[in-house]
Amino acid sequence: LRRAWDKEIRGHEATRRAWASEVAAHEMIRVGWEEERLQLVRDREEWLREKHGEETRRKAEDERVRAGFGWESLRAEEHCLRHGARQYSARISNVPRVYDPVQACTETAVEIHGRKIASPSWCEDRGCNGVYGHWTVDYSEPTCVTHFDAFKDKGCISETGLRRIESRLENLQAGDNWRDMCSSTPANFRHLHFESPGMCEHWGKYGVWGIWEIEDREC
Structure with missing residues (x-):
């Protein structure tokens, strides 16, 4: 055991x-x-x-x-784009070959009329001629600031309840597109604000006129 x-x-x-x-x-x-x-x-x-x-x-x-990116040959268009606005363009420069010039265009700021703009409104690749940035500048463009003065009451439009108001477009520069300028110009009358006329007409030597048809109880 x-x-x-x-x-x-x-x-x-x-x-x-x-x-x-x-x-x-x-x-x-x-x-x-x-x-x-x-x-x-x-x-x-x-x-x-x-x-x-x-x-x-x-x-x-x-x-x-x-x-190091920059802009060269900054140029203002001869004619206004619309009320208060003009287009500018310039070619992007100092872009290394390894960098996409269109991307460089979209990332590069410019100074116009003392104000810095972060990037172009759009960029255009022109091939061998380079890449161009385009800006729509809607400030400090006094020759593009059209306006209406001396509003004329043309009376009631028969049986419509509407009254017709007319005014000549002022400060329109030679060569500017009168339709674009007129249709983008605001107006104030009878304690009312309008972003643009209801219609625009070019009456030859009498100039370009804005036309409004507004509701009126007296009509």
Whole structure:
């Protein structure tokens, strides 16, 4: 019985040692995995630092290049576009070959009449002749500011309940499109505001006239 007991004890001891050895092996594997995980974390952090540094350098270089963009031959159109507005154009310059000139056009500011405009109204690629920016400037263009004066009451329009008002368009420059200028010119009369006439007519030597037909209880 004693020998059987000793044999069982030795068996348990062998099992314990085997279990301890297996636990130690698993611990080594776990430690190895943890070290690999930590290394992956360190590698990712290093990659993120390098990526951030690269992006910072690229952004700084991009800003340096864009700071060199400019406009040459800024030109105002001879005729007004509409009431109070004129178009301007210029060619984008100092754009490196590796940079898209159309993109450069859309990103480059210009100063017109002392006011900075962040980007063109649109950009036009003219091939070998370059890329041009176009702006619609609706301020500080006094020769484009047409107006109506001396509103004439032409009386009631028969059985319509409407009264006809006429006024000559003033400050219209030679060569400007009279329809565009007249139809975009606002007016104020009889305590009313109108963004434009109801109709525009060109009456030869008598000039361009705006016409309004307004509701009137007396008609």
